[in-house]
Amino acid sequence: MSTAGIIFSNIHDNNIPELTRNRTMASVPFGCRYRLIDFALSNMVNSNINNVSVITHYNYQSLMDHIGSGKDWDLARRSGGIKILPPFIRTTANSANQLYTTRLEALKSVNYAISKITDDYVVLSDCDVICNIDLNDMIKYHKANDADLTMAVKKVNLTKEQAKINVLVDSNSNGEITDVQAYPTNFEGEADINLNIMVMTRQYLQEIVEDSIAHNYTSLTKDIILRGISRKTYRTYRYDGYFACISSSQDYYASSMELIKDKDVRKQLFGVKNRPVYTKVRNSAPTYYSPEAKVTNSLIADGCEIFGEVENSILFRGTKIGKGTKVKNSILFQDTYTGENVVLNCVIADKNVVVRDNKVLSGDETLPFYLAKGKMI
Amino acid sequence: MFKKKECVAMLLAGGQGSRLYALTEKTAKPAVTFGGKYRIIDFPMSNCVNSGIFTVGVLTQYQPLVLNEYIGNGQPWDLDRMNGGVMVLPPYQGKNGADWYKGTANAIYQNLDFIKRYAPDYVLILSGDHIYKMDYNAMLQSHKNSGADCTIAVLEVPLSEASRFGIMVTDDTGRITEFQEKPKNPTSTKASMGIYIFNTKVLEKYLIDDENTPGSSNDFGKNIIPNMLGDGMKMYTFPFEGYWKDVGTISSLWEANMDLLGEKPEFNVHDKKWRIFSRNYAAPPHYVGEDGNVSDSIVSEGCEIYGTVEHSVLSGNVIVEKGAIVKDSVIMSGTVIKSGAVVNYSIIDSNSIVSENAKVGEDKEGAKGIAVIGSGLCVEPNVVIDSEAMINNDAFDGITSIEE
Numbered sequence: 216m217s218t219a220g221i222i223f224s225n226i227h228d229n230n231i232p233e234l235t236r237n238r239t240m241a242s243v244p245f246g247c248r249y250r251l252i253d254f255a256l257s258n259m260v261n262s263n264i265n266n267v268s269v270i271t272h273y274n275y276q277s278l279m280d281h282i283g284s285g286k287d288w289d290l291a292r293r294s295g296g297i298k299i300l301p302p303f304i305r306t307t308a309n310s311a312n313q314l315y316t317t318r319l320e321a322l323k324s325v326n327y328a329i330s331k332i333t334d335d336y337v338v339l340s341d342c343d344v345i346c347n348i349d350l351n352d353m354i355k356y357h358k359a360n361d362a363d364l365t366m367a368v369k370k371v372n373l374t375k376e377q378a379k380i381n382v383l384v385d386s387n388s389n390g391e392i393t394d395v396q397a398y399p400t401n402f403e404g405e406a407d408i409n410l411n412i413m414v415m416t417r418q419y420l421q422e423i424v425e426d427s428i429a430h431n432y433t434s435l436t437k438d439i440i441l442r443g444i445s446r447k448t449y450r451t452y453r454y455d456g457y458f459a460c461i462s463s464s465q466d467y468y469a470s471s472m473e474l475i476k477d478k479d480v481r482k483q484l485f486g487v488k489n490r491p492v493y494t495k496v497r498n499s500a501p502t503y504y505s506p507e508a509k510v511t512n513s514l515i516a517d518g519c520e521i522f523g524e525v526e527n528s529i530l531f532r533g534t535k536i537g538k539g540t541k542v543k544n545s546i547l548f549q550d551t552y553t554g555e556n557v558v559l560n561c562v563i564a565d566k567n568v569v570v571r572d573n574k575v576l577s578g579d580e581t582l583p584f585y586l587a588k589g590k591m592i
Numbered sequence: 593m594f595k596k597k598e599c600v601a602m603l604l605a606g607g608q609g610s611r612l613y614a615l616t617e618k619t620a621k622p623a624v625t626f627g628g629k630y631r632i633i634d635f636p637m638s639n640c641v642n643s644g645i646f647t648v649g650v651l652t653q654y655q656p657l658v659l660n661e662y663i664g665n666g667q668p669w670d671l672d673r674m675n676g677g678v679m680v681l682p683p684y685q686g687k688n689g690a691d692w693y694k695g696t697a698n699a700i701y702q703n704l705d706f707i708k709r710y711a712p713d714y715v716l717i718l719s720g721d722h723i724y725k726m727d728y729n730a731m732l733q734s735h736k737n738s739g740a741d742c743t744i745a746v747l748e749v750p751l752s753e754a755s756r757f758g759i760m761v762t763d764d765t766g767r768i769t770e771f772q773e774k775p776k777n778p779t780s781t782k783a784s785m786g787i788y789i790f791n792t793k794v795l796e797k798y799l800i801d802d803e804n805t806p807g808s809s810n811d812f813g814k815n816i817i818p819n820m821l822g823d824g825m826k827m828y829t830f831p832f833e834g835y836w837k838d839v840g841t842i843s844s845l846w847e848a849n850m851d852l853l854g855e856k857p858e859f860n861v862h863d864k865k866w867r868i869f870s871r872n873y874a875a876p877p878h879y880v881g882e883d884g885n886v887s888d889s890i891v892s893e894g895c896e897i898y899g900t901v902e903h904s905v906l907s908g909n910v911i912v913e914k915g916a917i918v919k920d921s922v923i924m925s926g927t928v929i930k931s932g933a934v935v936n937y938s939i940i941d942s943n944s945i946v947s948e949n950a951k952v953g954e955d956k957e958g959a960k961g962i963a964v965i966g967s968g969l970c971v972e973p974n975v976v977i978d979s980e981a982m983i984n985n986d987a988f989d990g991i992t993s994i995e996e
């Protein structure tokens with residue numbers, strides 16, 4: 216039994232326009248040293264999925280830079296390994312050659328690769344699934360039920376606002392899917408939400424992609440799953456561990472802060488035995504704390520130099536905090552440089568931001584102050 | 593087949609490092625952890641790569657498991673190459689019997705075949721127990737410019753310390769006129785760093801001659817260099833300026849770790865133009881808790897700090913619990929310092945535990961020396977370990993082994 220993996224790298228780009236201006240959702244930095252795709256990739260690698268395709272759209276230079284040959288995930292292989300699937304545009308391009316917007320369209324656009332998959336099963340995953348899930352167990356479950364499609368779901372309590380951005384999955388006591396509601400506008404309460412991690416039998420995936428091309432279907436939920444519920448075997452697979460996806464900038468900030476607020480979240484994400492989260496290796500030196508440094512309740516990557524105060528914050532690799540500088544409730548991406556006596560509160564600084572001496576910047580927890588990549592203040 | 597290389601590096605990594613006692617019980621000295629995330633061998637290996645030398649033979653002998661595993665296919669140093677790259681060279685059984693490496697020169701002699709495959713013009717000999725950053729390419733250029741048969745890297749040392757080293761006496765041009773091995777009355781302050789560049793043909797001849805000399809100690813410093821000098825070969829020094837430390841003893845290893853601390857550290861590993869590469873394990877970022885207090889220290893990935901860490905170097909995945917104090921110490925990966933424990937002026941090897949309210953070492957001012965705890969050991973609750981203690985197994989009172 217072998218399994219291939221497919222990751223959608225652009226699917227939610229519009230959710231956090233600031234962070235995806237120059238990059239794909241998949242390469243959005245998260246949790247000090249990771250990019251969002253690291254979670255989906257590590258989940259696959261840790262479940263012995265060694266043939267992974269990443270479907271891209273645009274803005275994927277940063278993603279290619281991050282993935283490189285794939286060796287940091289042990290995916291630089293002679294057979295299998297990692298492949299980036301760029302959109303397929305014919306030389307006779309015309310206005311009809313539009314790029315996809317949905318998952319199904321994405322799959323259609325790379326039919327050239329999907330038709331060549333020979334593995335028995337395929338795991339399809341969004342790129343912003345921040346969780347540490349045992350996909351092997353899910354595949355086993357899929358196989359034991361002889362299912363065509365198995366969806367990972369999680370039981371959560373939804374507010375009306377949250378329900379609007381989720382896909383709710385109803386299933387009977389056997390775990391058979393009975394109904395799927397995409398983005399209901401008037402729902403509140405407990406429900407299984409779709410985690411956007413799916414297992415499909417390979418033939419079934421190939422069949423629906425061919426079928427969708429023939430019928431010009433565009434939505435996986437509406438055109439395929441809802442139509443197929445009575446004819447096909449769809450199952451839910453319940454996942455109970457920590458799960459976050461990024462549906463807005465506030466969400467991004469809140470999920471990041473959860474990492475420092477909750478020890479259990481860190482444990483469920485990073486502390487699972489035999490299932491580490493891999494990322495690109497950067498060979499930074501370990502972090503240095505000066506005698507005046509004062510750091511509390513913060514998550515800090517390698518390569519930082521800390522001469523000031525840091526509280527409730529996340530520092531990515533190579534960040535420098537100057538003397539007398541106070542950083543609170545902030546997320547500073549790779550190689551952020553702060554001078555002396557700077558004050559930052561609720562700030563998200565993108566890569567290579569420089570904040571000069573004595574500057575004071577503050578956002579709010581509900582609206583963090585965002586500094587774009589490479590800005591100098 | 594094999595493409596010609598201008599220069600092949602041979603890294604002597606077979607040493608036991610017996611003066612590191614508990615730390616080299618199960619690992620060869622080059623594989624001893626240093627500076628949080630590094631191992632000693634990362635420094636010569638990274639120097640090679642940064643100097644454009646991509647063919648490196650690593651000669652191993654003593655406790656090679658950890659070292660071999662660490663080097664692997666050389667990927668962390670970009671030494672997984674189609675042609676060349678890193679190659680681990682253990683002693684082997686030959687047609688005329690098997691031999692351990694009898695000395696540094698004999699180790700290279702036994703691997704002449706490896707060198708010849710690449711038909712290099714020059715061979716660079718390195719040792720795996722020094723901490724420094726050096727451009728070997730600059731040394732190679734100097735070797736070529738002077739037209740030497742052999743170039744030896746030297747460091748200026750104070751005259752008072754010169755008697756601990758192999759000392760080179762040179763003329764104005766840097767040509768070596770005399771070699772004094774650990775002299776009582778040194779007449780020069782140029783100490784050999786154990787880094788040599790030889791013309792391959794010359795090296796080969798002297799290694800073979802040395803091998804055929806009965807009673808030779810088969811050592812570069814004791815035999816090869818004096819023999820070449822005696823024959824009037826052209827031998828030059830290459831002066832090195834900068835940080836260089838032999839970490840052969842517990843105290844020098846501790847000092848070298850502490851040299852990484854400070855705003856302008858004596859030894860800077862943050863230099864992006866001369867990165868020190870090392871094997872990375874997938875550890876999450878480190879976390880400092882609400883009551884955590886870290887000052888003047890180096891902290892690596894995967895650490896969780898809820899207590900106090902002062903003037904110390906922490907490797908990956910170290911946990912310092914609430915109320916625990918770590919001061920003037922080097923803590924290696926995976927070690928846990930439980931709440932209320934105090935670690936002072938100590939080196940604690942990997943995957944050990946200092947239990948609740950135990951006390952290891954004494955305040956640096958009053959201590960006789962550095963306390964050392966080997967790997968995989970547990971200091972039981974409330975136990976006191978004296979300064980200068982050398983704990984390498986569970987035969988000591990209050991020490992138990994941790995089951996894997």
